[in-house]
Amino acid sequence: MFSSNLQGARGLTKAVKKQVSPYEKLSKVLNTIPNGFPEVEDGSHLRVLEWIYEPEEAELASKLKVKAESVEKIAKRLKIPEDELATKLERMESRGQLRVSRSSEEKKFGLLPFVVGIYEEQIHRMDAEFAELFEDYIQKCQGRVIFSTKPAIQRIVPVNSVIKTELEIHPYNQAEQMIRSAKSWGIRDCICKKQQVLIGDSCKYPEKVCLVFSKSENRYEGSHQTTTITKEESLKILKEAEEAGLIHSSMNVGSGHSYICNCCTCCCGVLRGLVEWGQPQAFVKSDYVMYVEEEACIGCGKCIDRCQFNALELVNKKITINEKCIGCGVCALVCPKDALNLIDRKPKDVKKPPKNILTWMLKRAFSRKVNIFKLF
16 A cells, blocks of 8 residues: 555656756757857756746737737647637737738738847837846846857848948848848837836937838838838938948848847947857948048047947047958948948858848757757
8 A cells, every 4th residue: 555655656756856847848949050059058048938928828829820820720730729729929029029921811820939020019008027037038148149159040131331442241241231132111219229228227329229120011011029110211210320330230141121220339239249148149240341542541549439430549649440340330330431341241251141030040959959840
């Protein structure tokens, strides 16, 4: 009898040990996506998810595919009544917890990566508590996996007006063209700046500078996170961001861009990846590097104050460029003598982006040795 009870107790203990919380399930799934969502020993990563999701939402999110599916298909796969599932997914959409794909025929839902994705979609919900939770998490993981894996998530997009005119400019280096070729445009507050403000670390740069755009018409109508604007307004904001000294960046792909971040090293999670945590794969430098026309340079030093990477120095009353230059071009905009121009980086230092997002995901999954096919 005693032996039988003991065996039963052991069996119960094993069953309890096997129980995994919805947040642990979702965390593991998110870390299977090539972008990554690294675990932290003290559970900081789970506390971030607990703020974003209710337990049943986390459970459902952990079962979604990266490739968006119709409500009918998800309901059939998960054996959930369609009406019940549709209500849950609509609520999760309003809370920025999943991917939404719209067409004239139907709406589809899928799993977002943590960054760029779920985190950015919390812009309308973020409060001081969440800002502190995220800061605690990112400081402890220091961008590990997210910013240490090739290919990088982001790449710098140069200010086109300061590129030497005879140089070839690839489409992925043309911020204005990305905007002009779209059919819908939107503007968001920068979540990186909002997060820093909420933890008491605000900066001098403007906050409403995150540009999004789409090949679909009326893409941002009814959005909780994005304000619809015109193409002209989008181009104006891009120029204002350049003039303010912010750095353009976008997805590290050759085509299919849908956003332009306008970044500063004091707030941007990606730029902090290099500056604060020394992650060399945090982003890809542009295909260009700054060049100084020595005869034209008067050594005024105005450009030095503009550079957020300490890449410019005054030597013998002339500006010199060091290896820290990321090729953004914002320093040249304040030169009174037009002595600064972007020129081609040495071929060995140029990193051509993956062709599109699918190629990017496959390359990154291979680097991380994760199997993403079960998520499609």
